Amino acid sequence: MLKLTGVTKSFGDKLVLHPTTIEFEQGKTSVLIGTSGCGKSTLLRLMIGLIAPNTGEVEFDNTPLSKDNLEQVRHRIGYMIQDGGLFPHLTVRRNVTLLASHLGWEREKVETRLHELLELVHLEADLLEKYPTQISGGQRQRVALMRALFLDPDVLLLDEPMGALDPIIRSNLQAELREIFRSLGKTVILVTHDIGEAAFLGDVIHVLQAGRILQTGTFTELVHQPQDPFVVEFINAQRSPVEDLQRRES
Ligand SMILES: Nc1ncnc2c1ncn2[C@@H]1O[C@H](COP(=O)(O)OP(=O)(O)OP(=O)(O)O)[C@@H](O)[C@H]1O
Numbered sequence: 001m002l003k004l005t006g007v008t009k010s011f012g013d014k015l016v017l018h019p020t021t022i023e024f025e026q027g028k029t030s031v032l033i034g035t036s037g038c039g040k041s042t043l044l045r046l047m048i049g050l051i052a053p054n055t056g057e058v059e060f061d062n063t064p065l066s067k068d069n070l071e072q073v074r075h076r077i078g079y080m081i082q083d084g085g086l087f088p089h090l091t092v093r094r095n096v097t098l099l100a101s102h103l104g105w106e107r108e109k110v111e112t113r114l115h116e117l118l119e120l121v122h123l124e125a126d127l128l129e130k131y132p133t134q135i136s137g138g139q140r141q142r143v144a145l146m147r148a149l150f151l152d153p154d155v156l157l158l159d160e161p162m163g164a165l166d167p168i169i170r171s172n173l174q175a176e177l178r179e180i181f182r183s184l185g186k187t188v189i190l191v192t193h194d195i196g197e198a199a200f201l202g203d204v205i206h207v208l209q210a211g212r213i214l215q216t217g218t219f220t221e222l223v224h225q226p227q228d229p230f231v232v233e234f235i236n237a238q239r240s241p242v243e244d245l246q247r248r249e250s
């Protein structure tokens with residue numbers, strides 16, 4: 001569905017993405033995981049054509065991304081940027097429905113979809129008339145997720161979509177999203193720092209370090225056949241609360 005071939009990216013003289021070839025299969029959830037600054041958001045931005053690669057090619061549905069097809073492609077991709085990226089001068093309602101209105105959706109269809117999604121992300125309808133600064137960080141994140149899902153896109157690029165949610169909402173939403181991704185056969189590329197979330201949602205996990213993909217595999221493969229000490233370190237660095245308590249007491 002999405003394919004990068006020999007893609008590199010530099011900012012100034014800093015190479016932030018080494019030559020990368022990676023394919024994201026239709027209907028699968030792929031997770032990008034790795035330490036801060038390793039290039040996860042850069043990869044997503046390349047896929048949706050917000051930045052252009054220095055070398056190599058990005059393909060969407062077997063067609064290379066170009067200026068001519070970029071707008072069409074974007075309508076098929078739901079993209080949630082890190083921190084949500086809501087427009088501060090627009091209400092929640094406008095933020096979520098902007099693109100659908102622009103595409104000429106009928107009012108009734110917009111309202112139906114809006115309420116479906118409110119239910120999915122567990123938000124109350126009275127939030128719709130508020131501005132992003134008038135709601136909490138976790139609520140903003142869920143509004144941003146509604147916006148990414150609104151057009152029911154084939155592909156979802158989600159950049160740490162659940163980082164600001166409390167553990168209960170997060171866990172519920174993970175379960176519901178997994179169900180949606182599976183039942184509707186969505187192609188999902190999800191960035192997270194949370195190895196548990198990666199294990200729960202990811203069919204395939206790509207571990208990145210300093211602009212390189214170190215290992216690609218299922219969670220089980222990463223645990224049992226790690227190909228690099230960093231993979232072991234990254235997985236082991238995330239402890240359960242019980243382990244944290246034992247560590248504190250030892
Ligand atoms: N527009 C830019 N100009 C210059 N450098 C940039 C730009 N965008 C990203 N970088 C640099 O590229 C590297 C990768 O950044 P990126 O945002 O992809 O990291 P990330 O893996 O998403 O990190 P995080 O987990 O903190 O979100 C970092 O060193 C960052 O400083």
Ligand SMILES: [Mg+2]
Nearest residue numbers: 040041042082
């Ligand atoms: Mg990032």
